Amino acid sequence: MKRYKNTKASQYIIVGVILASIVAAGFLSTLLMQRVPFEDYFVLPWAAGRTWLLEGINPYDATINQIAEEVISESGYLANLPAEKVLLLPMLDLVFYLPFSLIPYEISRVLWVTIMTIVVVLIGYFSFLLSNWQTKQTGKILTIFAILLWVPGITSLITGHLSPLIILLLVFSMYLFLQGQDTTAGFILSLTAGSFFISGLLIIIFLTYGIIKRRWSLITAFSAGLTFLIIISLLLLPSWPQDWLRIIVANYSNLNLVQTPLMSLASLLPGIESFLSIFLHIIFGAFYIYLLISLRTKSERVFIWNTLAATVIAYLLNIRGSIHYLFIVIPALLLVFRFLGERLGLFGQIVSWALIVLLVAGSWFLYLPVEIITTSSSLPLFIIWLPILILLGVNWIRWWAVKIPKLPFESF
Secondary structure (H helix, E strand, O other): OHHHHOOOHHHHHHHHHHHHHHHHHHHHHHHHHHHOOEEOOOHHHHHHHHHHHHHOOOOOOOHHHHHHHHHHHHOOOOEEOOOOOOOOOOHHHHOOOHHHHOOOHHHHHHHHHHHHHHHHHHHHHHHHHHHOOOOOHHHHHHHHHHHHHOHHHHHHHHHOOOHHHHHHHHHHHHHHHHOOOHHHHHHHHHOOHHHHHHHHHHHHHHHHHHHHOOOHHHHHHHHHHHHHHHHHHHHHOOOHHHHHHHHHHHHHOOOOOOEOHHHHHHOOOHHHHHHHHHHHHHHHHHHHHHHHHHHHHOOHHHHHHHHHHHHHHHHHOOOEOOHHHHHHHHHHHHHHHHHHHHHHOHHHHHHHHHHHHHHHHHHHHHOOHHHHHHOOOOOHHHHHHHHHHHHHHHHHOHHHHHOOOOOHHHHO
């Protein structure tokens, strides 16, 4: 009772502001979806889960597409199905949508956007913990709002993409691993296995370092978690691997859906596009192999730098590259900002904040809102140039991040 009596009024104000912000996010998302056309990546898995749970129809059945279109037409949202009008998610990812499938579409859509808003805020929070960028509290709050309000943030939230949740799990598992909570980190890491296109390279980094450091609890927890998820999914729907692979083969047989950011970069020079694409993938693939090999030093500082560098490589090599996955490079970006301030002083801080303003205000100035949401795959500023700029920055700070002893990382 004394503890509750001594609670400061400011704490109630903070909680009230947070709750009000969550409600406001849901209300604003409803207005936006009713007024702006957008691609809806949520409706297909929602419809697949709902028809499976309530009607017993296979979630990979061809009728799901028609059901999703009917749901959209009956809602008040200006939504459209994405270009690939089939369910490409494996059952391991579909389970994230199942609780929402039991709720009517209009309500579940708002809930999804609201929860993803919280997820993006948490990505920013844990990215600060990983990068240990020592800036003022106001600066941290403004940066997190920038991550939420820039073009990839708004677009990912409105289109209902799963990527923010997967990236949060990756970032959180890395934080737990650095805290020595290997079992929890391994289990959370296993939850991202269904999105192997974006999480695969990072999973390999984690498991390789775990083997080198003989932190077997990470390996055991990841293996047990993944095995448990696979067994449960097979018990619920034994045919899902064959059904999912059939759809994947049908849609990727001619590689028409494969478009890595490096392929987009190579397409800028049509005359040598094929050669340049192969060359770039070999170069960045070799760099990733170097990151794996250099883990043998067993240094935690090396692991942190290598993993954050690998997040950028994972984005550039993602076969379904789009701005929805850009959250994965946020920890590396904040790490670059940190060393800009530490090594260049006031000038570095000015450069960092100028880049943040450019990414938010500049992006909205360059693209109209409707174009951003409906043609989100055609934003080369973010898909190509931002991750490459971050990778250059990460390599520029490598000596300070790896060689200088007693980094703040070690405070973990």
